[in-house]
Amino acid sequence: MSMIAAFYGGKSILITGATGFLGKVLMEKLFRTSPDLKIIYILVRSKAGQTLQQRVFQILNSKLFENIKEICPNVHEKIRPISADLNQHDFGISKEDMEELLSSTNIIFHCAATVRFDDPLRHAVQLNVTATQQLLLMASQMPKLEAFIHLSTAFSNCNLKHIDEVIYPCSVEPKKIIDSMEWLDDAIIDEITPKLIGDRPNTYTYTKALGEIVVQQESENMNVAIIRPSIVGPTWQEPFPGWVDNLNGPSGIIIAAGKGFLRSIRATPTAVADLIPADTVVNLTLAAGWYTAVHRPKSTLIYHCTSGNLNPCNWLKMGLHVLATFEKVPFEKAFRRPNADFTTTNFTTHYWNAVSHRVPAIIYDCYLRLTGRKPRVLKLMNRLLRNISMLEYFINRSWEWSTHNTEMLMSVLSPEDQRIFNFDVRQLNWLEYIENYVLGVKKYLLKEDMAGIPEARQHLKRLRNIHYLFNIALFFIIWRLLVARWQMARNVWFFIVSFCYKFLSYFRASSTLKL
Numbered sequence: 001m002s003m004i005a006a007f008y009g010g011k012s013i014l015i016t017g018a019t020g021f022l023g024k025v026l027m028e029k030l031f032r033t034s035p036d037l038k039i040i041y042i043l044v045r046s047k048a049g050q051t052l053q054q055r056v057f058q059i060l061n062s063k064l065f066e067n068i069k070e071i072c073p074n075v076h077e078k079i080r081p082i083s084a085d086l087n088q089h090d091f092g093i094s095k096e097d098m099e100e101l102l103s104s105t106n107i108i109f110h111c112a113a114t115v116r117f118d119d120p121l122r123h124a125v126q127l128n129v130t131a132t133q134q135l136l137l138m139a140s141q142m143p144k145l146e147a148f149i150h151l152s153t154a155f156s157n158c159n160l161k162h163i164d165e166v167i168y169p170c171s172v173e174p175k176k177i178i179d180s181m182e183w184l185d186d187a188i189i190d191e192i193t194p195k196l197i198g199d200r201p202n203t204y205t206y207t208k209a210l211g212e213i214v215v216q217q218e219s220e221n222m223n224v225a226i227i228r229p230s231i232v233g234p235t236w237q238e239p240f241p242g243w244v245d246n247l248n249g250p251s252g253i254i255i256a257a258g259k260g261f262l263r264s265i266r267a268t269p270t271a272v273a274d275l276i277p278a279d280t281v282v283n284l285t286l287a288a289g290w291y292t293a294v295h296r297p298k299s300t301l302i303y304h305c306t307s308g309n310l311n312p313c314n315w316l317k318m319g320l321h322v323l324a325t326f327e328k329v330p331f332e333k334a335f336r337r338p339n340a341d342f343t344t345t346n347f348t349t350h351y352w353n354a355v356s357h358r359v360p361a362i363i364y365d366c367y368l369r370l371t372g373r374k375p376r377v378l379k380l381m382n383r384l385l386r387n388i389s390m391l392e393y394f395i396n397r398s399w400e401w402s403t404h405n406t407e408m409l410m411s412v413l414s415p416e417d418q419r420i421f422n423f424d425v426r427q428l429n430w431l432e433y434i435e436n437y438v439l440g441v442k443k444y445l446l447k448e449d450m451a452g453i454p455e456a457r458q459h460l461k462r463l464r465n466i467h468y469l470f471n472i473a474l475f476f477i478i479w480r481l482l483v484a485r486w487q488m489a490r491n492v493w494f495f496i497v498s499f500c501y502k503f504l505s506y507f508r509a510s511s512t513l514k515l
């Protein structure tokens with residue numbers, strides 16, 4: 001019997017961010033391995049015109065949860081959405097709901113966050129710092145609480161090269177930052193943001209670092225652990241390979257490259273692509289929840305959930321295998337044939353952005369205009385290039401994360417738990433994983449049918465022919481212009497024509513002799 005699965009049996013679990021990418025994988029695994037758990041409370045806000053119930057219904061009826069109804073037939077009763085907005089005071093939770101949460105919760109998994117890199121500091125602080133502080137305050141009033149697990153990121157200290165499983169201080173205390181957000185106006189906050197984030201690349205990594213300090217400061221007498229995943233990719237094995245449902249990390253780039261929009265990206269080919277599968281993160285999170293509650297370590301343990309030090313893969317290997325997979329499973333309705341390369345200098349990046357990205361976009365927009373449609377490709381391209389520039393920091397550097405706590409946790413698990421809650425990334429076969437990643441993007445993100453592959457191949461052949469025709473036409477136009485204006489070009493042209501003529505005459509003469 002799995003000790004971890006048994007531990008979650010009969011428990012009341014509170015999850016924030018359950019509607020997010022990791023939150024959904026976490027819930028699915030909990031229901032699959034501990035169907036006898038008592039209840040999962042999820043803090044959900046109504047969004048995009050959907051009520052809480054509709055959002056839960058959508059999750060439970062998704063492909064990810066396909067097998068759960070068999071394993072846990074009363075799953076609908078065991079999931080209790082609580083209307084909450086983490087941006088509001090007390091999360092806007094009703095008195096009755098709050099009472100129930102405070103009196104019943106045994107375990108908290110805090111996954112909610114803003115993961116956007118370009119969020120204004122005020123919003124990022126509100127969600128990643130203030131909401132964490134408020135949740136800890138709630139947690140401190142929960143008599144039955146056994147463990148509080150906080151999801152952070154391995155990049156919260158990305159300003160360092162070597163990162164240990166410790167909490168690093170920030171130059172300004174989180175409490176001061178929280179207070180200042182109350183009275184500073186937006187213009188001043190925007191002005192001081194670069195100074196506050198210092199050598200971190202964005203408000204996301206900065207506020208996640210502040211969030212960790214808050215966890216350390218506000219968790220007195222609580223059993224707390226922090227999980228720091230690197231770049232979370234689709235599922236590796238469970239419940240099935242390749243599941244992904246958002247554009248974060250490399251997924252958006254894979255779509256852009258597979259659809260032929262993205263032809264080059266500034267990246268360091270040898271830099272470590274520190275991806276970690278979502279199910280690996282969830283397994284470690286659940287194991288850490290069990291360990292924190294049962295073994296009650298004296299201090300807050302931080303677990304690095306990274307792949308680079310145990311089973312490194314670099315961006316070149318990843319890029320090449322992504323491109324190779326496009327050959328096998330092409331995406332539908334590509335703009336151009338997928339063919340991308342890495343650039344490493346400012347000059348080549350700007351050059352290829354102009355030649356391979358903006359010029360084709362302008363040509364296509366002209367075509368749209370001529371056919372009476374609204375031009376939109378250049379706008380889309382500029383947005384894509386802007387978005388990619390925000391990710392560049394992470395694909396041009398490598399980090400070393402120590403993983404002592406994670407390895408310790410692995411070693412204390414029973415063989416059965418090591419199997420059921422496997423987070424040993426050394427067993428990951430990157431080529432297989434990347435192939436499933438591209439397939440997952442096609443199936444679950446783009447919602448493309450595998451039956452459409454022959455048509456997609458035909459479309460790519462047509463694009464190749466258009467590409468050849470375009471190049472030939474371009475060559476002749478340029479040549480014609482050169483010949484018309486430049487004596488040297490005329491001489492070369494004359495030389496080539498007379499050479500071809502002599503060659504053909506010789507060929508014809510020798511074949512006549514043979515006859």
Ligand SMILES: CCCCCCCCCCCCCCCCCCCCCCCCCCCCCC(=O)SCCNC(=O)CCNC(=O)[C@H](O)C(C)(C)COP(=O)(O)OP(=O)(O)OC[C@H]1O[C@@H](n2cnc3c(N)ncnc32)[C@H](O)[C@@H]1OP(=O)(O)O
Nearest residue numbers: 115116117153247248249250252257319340341387391394
């Ligand atoms: C010798 C031969 C050599 C050959 C070499 C071969 C090379 C081959 C190269 C290419 C092939 C394919 C390559 C694959 C691998 C290579 C490179 C991979 C790069 C990966 C980069 C990863 C970096 C991630 C680092 C993460 C570190 C921290 C991790 C965490 O802790 S948190 C999770 C990460 N968070 C994120 O990733 C959030 C990032 N996103 C944002 O911040 C925002 O979404 C935004 C990017 C700022 C965009 O904001 P907007 O307001 O403009 O957009 P919005 O979100 O509203 O969406 C607007 C439209 O844009 C689309 N979109 C959104 N996100 C992305 C995205 N990431 N990429 C592309 N497009 C995106 C979105 O769909 C919207 O479109 P619309 O709906 O049509 O309008």
Ligand SMILES: NC(=O)C1=CN([C@@H]2O[C@H](COP(=O)(O)OP(=O)(O)OC[C@H]3O[C@@H](n4cnc5c(N)ncnc54)[C@H](OP(=O)(O)O)[C@@H]3O)[C@@H](O)[C@H]2O)C=CC1
Nearest residue numbers: 017018019020021022085086087111112113151153229232
């Ligand atoms: N994905 C990654 O690559 C990595 C993620 N992490 C960390 O893992 C955690 C989960 O990330 P991930 O699942 O990818 O993120 P998602 O963006 O997919 O999910 C974020 C979740 O937070 C919820 N949320 C956001 N704002 C509010 C709000 N005001 N009130 C209530 N809920 C809110 C969202 O709800 P809604 O659906 O309503 O928007 C959603 O459920 C985060 O803490 C992140 O920092 C760490 C490293 C890498």
